[in-house]
Amino acid sequence: MVANDYGVAVSFSPKFHCERNLIEGLWAHQKQYVRRRTDQTFPTMLKLIQKSRINFIAIDVSLKLIRRFWRTLAAYECGDSYEDVLKMYFSSMCKANGVSRRQITNSNLND
Numbered sequence: 001m002v003a004n005d006y007g008v009a010v011s012f013s014p015k016f017h018c019e020r021n022l023i024e025g026l027w028a029h030q031k032q033y034v035r036r037r038t039d040q041t042f043p044t045m046l047k048l049i050q051k052s053r054i055n056f057i058a059i060d061v062s063l064k065l066i067r068r069f070w071r072t073l074a075a076y077e078c079g080d081s082y083e084d085v086l087k088m089y090f091s092s093m094c095k096a097n098g099v100s101r102r103q104i105t106n107s108n109l110n111d
Contacts, residue, residue, distance in 0.1 A: 019068075019069075019072050019085065019086075019089075019090075020069065020072065020073075022062070022065045022066065022069060025061070025065040025068075026056060026061070026065070029052070029055075029061050030049065030052040030053070030056065033048065033051070033052035033055055033056075034048040034049060034052055037051075068089050071089060072085050072089055075088065075089075
């Protein structure tokens with residue numbers, strides 16, 4: 001209700017999915033950066049986490065994630081399926097074995 005008072009539109013995105021949640025892309029990039037460079041010690045991991053943030057900014061990963069976000073939304077509006085979007089913007093080897101991420105439902109709240 002407060003959002004309506006200030007003219008703010010609230011849009012819910014699926015949890016834990018980098019396709020529509022940009023923060024998931026950031027975390028995926030950081031985890032990959034640390035995994036490739038770690039020696040499995042805690043002090044090294046802490047240093048690598050800081051370096052991964054710098055790397056994220058330096059190579060403009062955020063721009064890639066934002067462009068991919070808008071392209072996937074446009075693809076869904078054009079009627080592309082979840083599998084089509086996965087193959088087009090993530091990898092041609094992706095398979096859509098899961099459910100579509102296009103909508104959020106409350107159908108299983110009581111399960």
